[in-house]
Amino acid sequence: MAEGGSTDSGAPTGRAARELLTRADGLLAAARAVLADHERAVVAVRTALDPLLDALVRQDLAAIPVSRLKDVTEGRLRIGAVEQAGFTTVGQVYAASRYELRQIPGVGAQTADQTLAAAARIAHAVRDTVALRIDVDAPDDATTALVTAVYRLVAAGPDVRRAVDGARRLSDRLGPLLAAAAPARGRLRLVFARRRVRAGALQAVASVRDAVADARERELPLLFGQVSVDLLRDPESPVAAWVDFELRSAEYYSLLAELSGTGPDRDAAEGFLPSGMADRVRGLRLDDARLRVSLRGYQSFGARFALAQKRVILGDEMGLGKTVQAIAALAHLAARGETHFLVVCPASVLINWAREVRARSTLRALPVHGPERAAAFAEWRVSGGVALTTFDGLHTLEPGGVRPGMLVVDEAHYVKNPETRRSRAVAGWSRRTEHVLFLTGTPMENRVEEFRSLVRQLRPELAPAVTPTHGAAGSQAFRRAVAPAYLRRNQQDVLTELPALVQVDEWEEFSEADRAAYRAAVEAGHFMGMRRAAYARPESSAKLQRLRELVAEAAENGAKVVVFSYFREVLDTVREALGDGVFGPLTGSVEAGRRQRLIDGFADARGHAVLLSQIQAGGVGLNMQAASVVILCEPQLKPTTEHQAVARVHRMGQIRTVQVHRLLATESVDQRMLDILARKERLFDAYARRSDVAETTPDAVDVSDASLARRIVEEEQRRLGAG
The missing domain is CATH 3.40.50.10810 (Tandem AAA-ATPase domain)
Structure with missing residues (x-):
């Protein structure tokens, strides 16, 4: 048998077979490493999650009267002696030991076991329904450990699922094949093997070749390596994990629901x-x-x-x-x-x-x-x-x-x-x-x-x-x-497993009239005019059309809407477009008492209603949790301004998921602002936003208005060949 040749079936032999099997060993090791790394990440999440869920279960069990144990056993369980001994809730029974129950006069071994089993069944049912809520404003050691553990899975991205599925299938396929192909690892070993064993080994080598080729075609080796690295990567700090949680909380809650089995x-x-x-x-x-x-x-x-x-x-x-x-x-x-x-x-x-x-x-x-x-x-x-x-x-x-x-x-x-x-x-x-x-x-x-x-x-x-x-x-x-x-x-x-905030960027393409108004503002070097240009021609405004659609859909669902803009002129345009029945606009010139009356009227309105507010006025000192939809007419120079405005709606007392729709125009000042602001250090933003100073004086942590405006105007003038 020639070194490095092949059989009639095309299966490699000799050195070619050994090299192939060595590559397959490496691929199998990479697949198993991904599975092990993923399992470690999952175990870390469950280790942090289980105590929090147990606490929620105990809290719910403490509110369930002990008499409910009889319902679980269809009345067959006699718990009179247990009740007389001072056990009033299922939680107390669930926390008790068999020995404790046996000490109660009239409670035998069978009754103690049945009582504990009934409490365990209720606890299991409660665990399936509890929903963990993570309070970003009150982090403690337990929730920080959980957020940090989930960070690894979320930061690794959607490729994790594909890598784990691919690794599991490849491991199941390659493991037995490599065992069967073992005689082909040595020339003499293959020569002296029985005919049936030799034939099986060569057939396995051919199958290994196909499996390796398929894995390479699907780029699994690269995927395994990247995902393994990602799953081992810790956040830079606990604060970094909390920042990521705020940005992608839906993904965190989705994973937690999947791993906990709740939902x-x-x-x-x-x-x-x-x-x-x-x-x-x-x-x-x-x-x-x-x-x-x-x-x-x-x-x-x-x-x-x-x-x-x-x-x-x-x-x-x-x-x-x-x-x-x-x-x-x-x-x-x-x-x-x-x-x-x-x-x-x-x-x-x-x-x-x-x-x-x-x-x-x-x-x-x-x-x-x-x-x-x-x-x-x-x-x-x-x-x-x-x-x-x-x-x-x-x-x-x-x-x-x-x-x-x-x-x-x-x-x-x-x-x-x-x-x-x-x-x-x-x-x-x-x-x-x-x-x-x-x-x-x-x-x-x-x-x-x-x-x-x-x-x-x-x-x-x-x-x-x-x-x-x-x-x-x-x-x-x-x-x-x-x-x-x-x-x-x-x-x-x-959405019981999700936090109450869903953010959507609504990208629109300028209409011809929008584009003409925008170009005129760029040529004039008028930064604020550039920001308002999308609403300059209401009859053909792409942003205004999308705003109408969002408000109409909210109306169909009986949801209240708050519309924020920096510009009074934009709010006037929106008011005219939406017609009667709109509250506001709230502006800096509206005195405090009237502002509160407007908000109270908005909250008391039956069903759907719309409140218009300048973002500077609505973002400070006012609670608008009657709304569940927020529309931002344009991005803001200061991210903290948006954060504070949304916080008027998404706060204690809000009982529905809040949807935040930010209206953005492609190839415009909106896109330039987001590109530039995205380059800021996220961690710096987070530390600043969490501080009392940042909450009261956003200017202290945001980039200079003037420098940002000047930079954007210059970029847009160069892009459009204007000015």
């Missing part, structure tokens, strides 16, 4: 679907190889619902991540071989869609909009990816021979009237596509006719069965009636 009620998280349908959706394994984000449990279920039911409406309440669920469904289909996808949305969110697709997945986003629309669409037909177009542009696109793997229609209530051109265009593409996903935050149980119109495009056989009676019977009755085509979850049902 929202399953029926609510699954939209009260019938059990058989929910089982079928749960049974679908979501392929996340093309995703760059970890999904929360309810988000994973939403994506699987869209895939399993194929033609559906996802109607989750505003702020629950409908976009990322849609992207997860697209990524799953892409991992299974689909190449072309189409997203239709209002022009105001097209840029956001492009950014989200690129940030949350490895899919290629291709905006099909504007003067280059035809060329972009032709490129998509040839090369594939996620084509992003608007309702008004869709009718100009001819599919030709392309059948998208999925059609996603955002803000689907735009096509509720089947007679409009946009609805006919959507229907035409829908008929060509097996998977169709409509997204809308509008609660359909309040608009049964609108729902029936939408569902006719998706599942015409279901439409006749939907009547106004279903809506009148309440949301759960409506959802069960339309379950095959509709999934909706509310914040209060599924």
Whole structure:
């Protein structure tokens, strides 16, 4: 057998086989190292988490009367003697030992054991429901240890899941193969092996070669090395971990819910679907190889619902991540071989869609909009990816021979009237596509006719069965009636494990009028004019259009909204655009008593209401926790100004998750400000923001207004060739 040759089957032998097996040993060691590093990180989190959960469980058990032990045993347990001995709560029994209970007159070994078992069952049920809340304003040693432990997993990013899954599969595959291939590690050993053993070894070598080649093609060696390093990286300091927690708290809570096994009620998280349908959706394994984000449990279920039911409406309440669920469904289909996808949305969110697709997945986003629309669409037909177009542009696109793997229609209530051109265009593409996903935050149980119109495009056989009676019977009755085509979850049902703050950057593209106003301000070197330019032409303002949409969606969900801007002129424009029934604006010239009356009126208003405020006035000394939606009309020069304004809403007494929407214009002063401010030292920001001085005098820790303004004006003049 020649040194370094191969068999008839192509399996390497001799030196080539030994080198291959050595490489495979290294790959297997790297895979096992990733698994070990991940396990250590998980154990560290659980070690810090368990005492905190135990304390919450004990707190809840202390409020449960001892008589509830009889309910667990359906009345068979006699606890009279236990009660007479002074045990009044389940918590006291749970903390007791078998020996202590045996000392009670009339309590034998069997009764003691049954009593402790009943208390343990209640404790187990309580543990499944407790929700840990981490108070960033009152960190202690226990929560700091937990945040620091979770930091390693969060900082390592979404690649951790892919690395661990890949390492586990590779380890399961390579381990037995390398054992079977052992005779091929030595020439003489292989020569003198029995024929069956030799044949098995050579076959195993061939399989090892395939496994190594597949791992290299998927870039697993590089991934394993990077993730192992990331999982071993501690934060620079406890404060650094707390800073990261504030910036990405949703990811921390998502991981904690996953590791603790706690979370929202399953029926609510699954939209009260019938059990058989929910089982079928749960049974679908979501392929996340093309995703760059970890999904929360309810988000994973939403994506699987869209895939399993194929033609559906996802109607989750505003702020629950409908976009990322849609992207997860697209990524799953892409991992299974689909190449072309189409997203239709209002022009105001097209840029956001492009950014989200690129940030949350490895899919290629291709905006099909504007003067280059035809060329972009032709490129998509040839090369594939996620084509992003608007309702008004869709009718100009001819599919030709392309059948998208999925059609996603955002803000689907735009096509509720089947007679409009946009609805006919959507229907035409829908008929060509097996998977169709409509997204809308509008609660359909309040608009049964609108729902029936939408569902006719998706599942015409279901439409006749939907009547106004279903809506009148309440949301759960409506959802069960339309379950095959509709999934909706509310914040209060599924965000129990999350902190009460969700921040969204709403990127908009200037309209032509916006762009002209902006260029004029740049040419004049007018920094404040540049910041206001997006609202200079209200009739065509892209930001104002998005603001109207956000307010309308909040109105549909009965949520109160606070709109902040630095500029009185912008608030006047917003007030005129929204019409009657708007409170404010609160400005520095409004005396304190009237300010409080405005806020009280806003809080007392039934259901939806809008309050306008200058950010300087609303950010100091006023509590606005009646609101659950904050809209920032433009970014601020001082990050602390935004922080203080949002804190008026997101504070003690707030019972709903707060959504913060920051309206931003691409290729503008907004983007330049964020780029420059992002370069500031994050830790310095955090130390300063946590200090009393920073809270009372933001100027002390922020960059100079004048230098920042001058720098941005000069950059924009150079970019636009103006001034």
